[in-house]
Amino acid sequence: MDSPYTPQKAHKFTFGLWTLGNPGRDPFGEPTRKGYSPVEMVEALADTGAYGVNFHDNDLVPFGSSAQEQDRIVSEFKQALQRTGIAVPMATTNLFSQPVFKDGAFTSNDPGVRAFAYQKVLRSMDLGKEFGAETYVFWGGREGAEVDASKEADVAVSRMRDAINFFVEYSEDQGYGYKFALEAKPNEPRGDIYLPTTGAMLGFIATLDKPHLVGVNPEVAHEQISGLNFYHAVAQAFDAGKLFHIDLNGQKPGRFDQDLRFGQEDAKNAFFLVRLLEGKGYNGPRHFDAHALRTSDHADVLAFAKGCMRSYLILKEKAAQFDADPEVREIFAQIHAGDAGLESYLTGFTKDKATALKSRAFDPAALAAKPLPYERLDQRVFDILMGVA
Ligand code: GCO
Ligand code: MN
Ligand code: MN
Numbered sequence: 140m141d142s143p144y145t146p147q148k149a150h151k152f153t154f155g156l157w158t159l160g161n162p163g164r165d166p167f168g169e170p171t172r173k174g175y176s177p178v179e180m181v182e183a184l185a186d187t188g189a190y191g192v193n194f195h196d197n198d199l200v201p202f203g204s205s206a207q208e209q210d211r212i213v214s215e216f217k218q219a220l221q222r223t224g225i226a227v228p229m230a231t232t233n234l235f236s237q238p239v240f241k242d243g244a245f246t247s248n249d250p251g252v253r254a255f256a257y258q259k260v261l262r263s264m265d266l267g268k269e270f271g272a273e274t275y276v277f278w279g280g281r282e283g284a285e286v287d288a289s290k291e292a293d294v295a296v297s298r299m300r301d302a303i304n305f306f307v308e309y310s311e312d313q314g315y316g317y318k319f320a321l322e323a324k325p326n327e328p329r330g331d332i333y334l335p336t337t338g339a340m341l342g343f344i345a346t347l348d349k350p351h352l353v354g355v356n357p358e359v360a361h362e363q364i365s366g367l368n369f370y371h372a373v374a375q376a377f378d379a380g381k382l383f384h385i386d387l388n389g390q391k392p393g394r395f396d397q398d399l400r401f402g403q404e405d406a407k408n409a410f411f412l413v414r415l416l417e418g419k420g421y422n423g424p425r426h427f428d429a430h431a432l433r434t435s436d437h438a439d440v441l442a443f444a445k446g447c448m449r450s451y452l453i454l455k456e457k458a459a460q461f462d463a464d465p466e467v468r469e470i471f472a473q474i475h476a477g478d479a480g481l482e483s484y485l486t487g488f489t490k491d492k493a494t495a496l497k498s499r500a501f502d503p504a505a506l507a508a509k510p511l512p513y514e515r516l517d518q519r520v521f522d523i524l525m526g527v528a
Pocket of ligand 3: 386
């Protein structure tokens with residue numbers, strides 16, 4: 140029978156067409172395999188229990204296709220989705236592969252390039268809706284610079300704002316009802332990409348015309364490239380009500396964008412991430428934006444996809460085990476103890492509360508003396524993760 144590690148549609152696992160479709164190319168080497176075609180991928184994923192696939196416009200319809208070619212591809216793909224019950228919850232635009240976007244799309248200095256980018260997004264939003272996509276992702280891969288004299292960074296941000304505001308209104312005008320999710324990355328393929336972190340995106344969203352329709356799509360690798368704590372970034376987005384989507388993968392800090400299998404690196408950070416997503420009621424897709432190693436053949440690519448989901452479900456089980464663990468609960472009781480009567484002073488300013496706090500006698504030495512056995516606690520995390528009871 141099904142084990143707790145068997146993916147079910149209710150887990151909402153999704154993959155980009157570009158993930159299993161990746162042919163193992165890298166900046167130094169030619170493809171090492173034939174990537175899964177969109178239809179092959181949908182068929183392969185359906186057998187694994189995955190919920191959906193996402194795509195950039197050109198993952199499905201190659202750049203420059205004629206209207207007839209597009210119709211044929213769309214209809215074949217729709218049939219595959221119908222056969223398999225695979226959903227398309229998210230869509231996005233490729234604004235990075237073609238030479239026209241070599242210096243950015245929305246942040247290009249050339250209004251012609253920007254207008255062409257707008258056209259591509261508008262058409263791609265139409266395409267996503269044909270498949271019922273609910274979330275529209277923007278990842279500004281080329282929206283950056285190596286030469287800061289080439290573009291003014293504040294102007295770049297204001298052009299990004301103009302673009303996002305425009306597409307939000309288009310979605311409203313068409314009755315598409317998209318929710319938009321902005322994906323940050325610090326670098327690669329540009330030397331420096333504007334709005335480099337999830338935190339920067341959250342600040343930017345507050346400056347938009349309709350911020351309630353726009354959230355973030357944080358990616359594990361993108362925060363970890365900068366050495367940041369991904370779990371913290373996602374927690375902040377969740378707290379702000381802005382976690383509209385998530386890109387899961389694996390990454391070592393300070394490296395190129397590795398897009399490794401989820402859980403492949405930093406299992407502890409992945410554990411706290413899954414515990415957050417599962418424990419706090421995130422109900423969006425669990426999207427894997429990763430690809431198999433360059434050494435993988437066609438069969439191993441499927442093992443990679445299954446591995447992403449399996450690792451997630453193992454971490455989900457570990458999170459439940461951690462929260463129910465008697466030793467963890469005992470330590471939690473100890474470290475969360477304190478004068479609960481003070482809590483009411485700490486939220487909701489009143490003059491009386493401020494006056495009372497100013498005159499109250501505290502005993503900082505006693506506060507400092509409370510034991511915080513974090514060594515024991517973190518060892519427990521390690522033991523549970525390693526399967527040592
Ligand atoms: C990357 C990005 C992309 C985006 C994708 C969806 O580093 O290549 O993560 O894979 O997620 O373009 O917008
Ligand atoms: Mn990435
Ligand atoms: Mn991504």
